[in-house]
Amino acid sequence: MERHWEFFLAPYKQAVEELKVKLKGMRAQFEMQGVHSPIEFVTGRVKPIASILDKAQKKNIPLDQLEEQMQDIAGLRMMCQFVDDIQTVVELLRKRNDFTIVEERDYITQKKESGYRSYHVVIRYPVQMIYGEKNILVEIQIRTLAMNFWATIEHSLNYKYSGKFPEDIRQRLQRAAEAAYLLDEEMSKIRFEIQEAQAAFSRKQDVKDNE
Ligand code: 0O2
Secondary structure, eight states: OOHHHHHHHHHHHHHHHHHHHHHHHHHHHHHHHTSOOSOOEEEEEEOOHHHHHHHHHHTTOOGGGHHHHOTTSEEEEEEESSHHHHHHHHHHHHHOSSSEEEEEEETTTSOOTTSOOOEEEEEEEEEEETTEEEEEEEEEEEEEHHHHHHHHHHHHHHHHHTTOOOHHHHHHHHHHHHHHHHHHHHHHHTHHHHHHHHHHHHHHHHHHHHO
16 A cells, blocks of 8 residues: 555544444443343444545545545444434434534435435544544444345445446335335334344343353
């Protein structure tokens, strides 16, 4: 990797690693209390250089303005079981004092043209570097497992077709997005039963582990 990029991306890498620990820690605290965790799992990545350059070109972002204008060089994803959990997670993020929220984008009530649904929270996160504090932007995407399934598949197809989907695929993806949303709605309706079953299962596991 070119040295310039290595220096530029260093605080982003640091932030992703730190935030993965912190956000996974939130899940661990729910588990410890033996209550339903609104967070199912957390992932994080630093955007590959090729994708940064691609996006900068598409959006006309000068390379010397990446820090302020590209909000997702560092990205975290928090997956939830139920749609209602998303708001719970957002509220937990709003209460934290290790970063500030600079923007929220609700693509759940206002889905994207493609059918994409997720809740995006952009934060300003302070990273302690040896030369001092660096404040960087990080995008946290919060979505259900069903929304994540759809987005992952659509993302790979997008790569294959470079964003220009044949009409039939575009329509199928939109129908699939609606089906994923319907799945979320159905699961929400039997949420109580699911959670009871999960709690019973985890109690059984605890007993087994202590045997
Ligand atoms: P990658 O590979 O995930 O890093 P825009 O690019 O105009 O849509 P903007 O201003 O960059 O939007 O911010 P937005 O829409 O809040 O966040 C962009 C990111 O959200 C994308 O990053 C994706 O991760 C995700 N996303 C947004 N729309 C879609 C979509 O239609 N399908 C899928 N699968 N993901 C989407 P990148 O940079 O596109 O890609």
